[in-house]
Amino acid sequence: xxxxxxxxxxxxxxxxxxxxxxxxxxxxxxxxxxxxxxxxxxxxxxxxxxxxxxxxxxxxxxxxxxxxxxxxxxxxxxxxxxxxxxxxxxxxxxxxxxxxxxxxxxxxxxxxxxxxxxxxxxxxxxxxxxxxxxxxxxxxxxxxxxxxxxxxxxxxxxxxxxxxxxxxxxxxxxxxxxxxxxxxxxxxxxxxxxxxxxxxxxxxxxxxxxxxxxxxxxxxxxxxxxxxxxxxxxxxxxxxxxxxxxxxxxxxxxxxxxxxxxxxxxxxxxxxxxxxxxxxxxxxxxxxxxxxxxxxxxxxxxxxxxxxx
Amino acid sequence: xxxxxxxxxxxxxxxxxxxxxxxxxxxxxxxxxxxxxxxxxxxxxxxxxxxxxxxxxxxxxxxxxxxxxxxxxxxxxxxxxxxxxxxxxxxxxxxxxxxxxxxxxxxxxxxxxxxxxxxxxxxxxxxxxxxxxxxxxxxxxxxxxxxxxxxxxxxxxxxxxxxxxxxxxxxxxxxxxxxxxxxxxxxxxxxxxxxxxxxxxxxxxxxxxxxxxxxxxxxxxxxxxxxxxxxxxxxxxxxxxxxxxxxxxxxxxxxxxxxxxxxxxxxxxxxxxxxxxxxxxxxxxxxxxxxxxxxxxxxxxxxxxxxxxxxxxxxxxxxxxxxxxxxxxxxxxxxxxxxxxxxxxxxxxxxxxxxxxxxxxxxxxxxxxxxxxxxxxxxxxx
Numbered sequence: 001x002x003x004x005x006x007x008x009x010x011x012x013x014x015x016x017x018x019x020x021x022x023x024x025x026x027x028x029x030x031x032x033x034x035x036x037x038x039x040x041x042x043x044x045x046x047x048x049x050x051x052x053x054x055x056x057x058x059x060x061x062x063x064x065x066x067x068x069x070x071x072x073x074x075x076x077x078x079x080x081x082x083x084x085x086x087x088x089x090x091x092x093x094x095x096x097x098x099x100x101x102x103x104x105x106x107x108x109x110x111x112x113x114x115x116x117x118x119x120x121x122x123x124x125x126x127x128x129x130x131x132x133x134x135x136x137x138x139x140x141x142x143x144x145x146x147x148x149x150x151x152x153x154x155x156x157x158x159x160x161x162x163x164x165x166x167x168x169x170x171x172x173x174x175x176x177x178x179x180x181x182x183x184x185x186x187x188x189x190x191x192x193x194x195x196x197x198x199x200x201x202x203x204x205x206x207x208x209x210x211x212x213x214x215x216x217x218x219x220x221x222x223x224x225x226x227x228x229x230x231x232x233x234x235x236x237x238x239x240x241x242x243x244x245x246x247x248x249x250x251x252x253x254x255x256x257x258x259x260x261x262x263x264x265x266x267x268x269x270x271x272x273x274x275x276x277x278x279x280x281x282x283x284x285x286x287x288x289x290x291x292x293x294x295x296x297x298x299x300x301x302x303x304x305x306x307x308x309x
Numbered sequence: 310x311x312x313x314x315x316x317x318x319x320x321x322x323x324x325x326x327x328x329x330x331x332x333x334x335x336x337x338x339x340x341x342x343x344x345x346x347x348x349x350x351x352x353x354x355x356x357x358x359x360x361x362x363x364x365x366x367x368x369x370x371x372x373x374x375x376x377x378x379x380x381x382x383x384x385x386x387x388x389x390x391x392x393x394x395x396x397x398x399x400x401x402x403x404x405x406x407x408x409x410x411x412x413x414x415x416x417x418x419x420x421x422x423x424x425x426x427x428x429x430x431x432x433x434x435x436x437x438x439x440x441x442x443x444x445x446x447x448x449x450x451x452x453x454x455x456x457x458x459x460x461x462x463x464x465x466x467x468x469x470x471x472x473x474x475x476x477x478x479x480x481x482x483x484x485x486x487x488x489x490x491x492x493x494x495x496x497x498x499x500x501x502x503x504x505x506x507x508x509x510x511x512x513x514x515x516x517x518x519x520x521x522x523x524x525x526x527x528x529x530x531x532x533x534x535x536x537x538x539x540x541x542x543x544x545x546x547x548x549x550x551x552x553x554x555x556x557x558x559x560x561x562x563x564x565x566x567x568x569x570x571x572x573x574x575x576x577x578x579x580x581x582x583x584x585x586x587x588x589x590x591x592x593x594x595x596x597x598x599x600x601x602x603x604x605x606x607x608x609x610x611x612x613x614x615x616x617x618x619x620x621x622x623x624x625x626x627x628x629x630x631x632x633x634x635x636x637x638x639x640x641x642x643x644x645x646x647x648x649x650x651x652x653x654x655x656x657x658x659x660x661x662x663x664x665x666x667x668x669x670x671x672x673x674x675x676x677x678x679x680x681x682x683x684x685x686x687x688x689x690x691x
Contacts, residue, residue, distance in 0.1 A: 201417075201419060203415050203417065203419035204419050204421060206384075206386055206406075206413075206415070206419065207413065207415060207419040207420075207421070207480075208421075208432070208436075209385075209386075209405070209406040209407045210384060210406055210407070210411065210412070210413040210481075211407075211413075211432050211433030211436055211480065211481075211484060212407050212408070212410075212433050212436040212437050212484060213407055213432070213433075213436040214407055214436075217436055221432070222421060222423075225423045226422070226423055303423065304464065305422050305423045305424075305464045305466065306423070
């Protein structure tokens, strides 16, 4: 007991003190039992399908026999060299970057207001942020169709005001997908930023003022850097969500701007090429994972303090 | 960490904490008629305070007495409902906190977690747009003054409590403030480290001769660091003076009860033949009263006796000629021993130096109490 206490004292004080207490609590049931409910769902419905997807990606598509068991890299070679697929990947990455950037730029001031200034309106605003998550994506898509169509709200207004001579092509174009996705993923950007801002100790802002910094410097030097973990998390969430979204591009976009998620859907359902669709999915999965890892790693290098927050 | 145990160098000749202040020093900070309410709560009520240059003043009082509100008003984080703050001849009413030249040390230090020790210390200097070399020189000076060598590149999370405390001080002092405000600055430290920092900080503040206001609820901290104690209760200044004066001449029963542990005995005042008054307490102890305020014969009175002002005796004393009390508990506290004595149905706490001859009494033994009447405080019982 004595030696354990001595070793524990070297670490973080709070952790060291709570350790014996936790150890005693744990004595009841083995801790992995807590994972069991989640694992009973995750293993059959997520991990096994993922494994079968990985296996399928090495199979061979056949016009008559659908999919033939094989072990070939051919699907990957085709997915990574064919310009049609490469353009889809490129489009999706560009769209994900644009949506992430836009939602972060729009979401940051919104989150800041929500946490710091909204006062009694905070809960109302927070609820407004949640609405896109509450309403079904299909309902929202049809809403956007009504607004962005050639004869929709935006274009009839523009035409009536004689600002344009013919309707803007928004729906079934890049613009429609962009607007719809910005709306859909706005909460994913706002919520992590808001929680990061809410975690900033007000005494730090007071300290900054007390040391002679004005509101601008205080924001740029204290509030902004301390909320960056939330910005990174929000950006990653939005980026990954845009890459995997196929409803929005399918219903609001066009085939002239192909994105990877609907392309996989088309490959699997339209062309019944399950093996190459699986390869595309795996490539996208690896790409997303790499992106998240690289951004997290870069952020930790640039902001070593963030790990201790 | 050895630096944590050493007082700042070259300060051996620094002044004692209780030395009288020169009245000739110019007034640095003046509060005139400050009042502040939060809704129905009157946090500060018509508060006046003058602090001379280089003076260390402790605002002492229980939580909710208004001391922190007063500090926030001086720093500019709160606006008073009435009254004004004048710092070195400048009226601060419309001056925002970032233009006040006041150095602040917060209770939990409020170090910027995303900046290194160096970055924290230089923060105020960068806000003032000092040239790079001047900033570097000042940071080096502060690292030197507060013995933070080698920690410049560390982040606050990697520092000990004492080191964080020193970084917070270095950061506040780096801007060369006119006034330094310490808000419960030592309360987050462990007891041993806190007492050590009290000494270190007292020496440092006297060495720098910086005008300082300490806000604390800890009497020991206030007494060990300040030239002057300003006692606050319910938003008002109750008493102000040197630690020894406030302690020996408490003006109200609040001050008495708040400062040090005192026994309170109720009794009745009796006029004596020689013109004096004595209070016969229900506990059977008689205290000759020498108060400036006259007390009517037979009126109720309360006698406050500090634990260290009572002596135990095995023989009857002037204060307790008969009916000895009984020792119920003896506790060894290091330099003193504490006795709980039951006298006339009432419990009294007595503290005597451990080595004292009379201190050798065991639980259950009968004892008489001797009280120095001059050290007792008698107030009328309303």
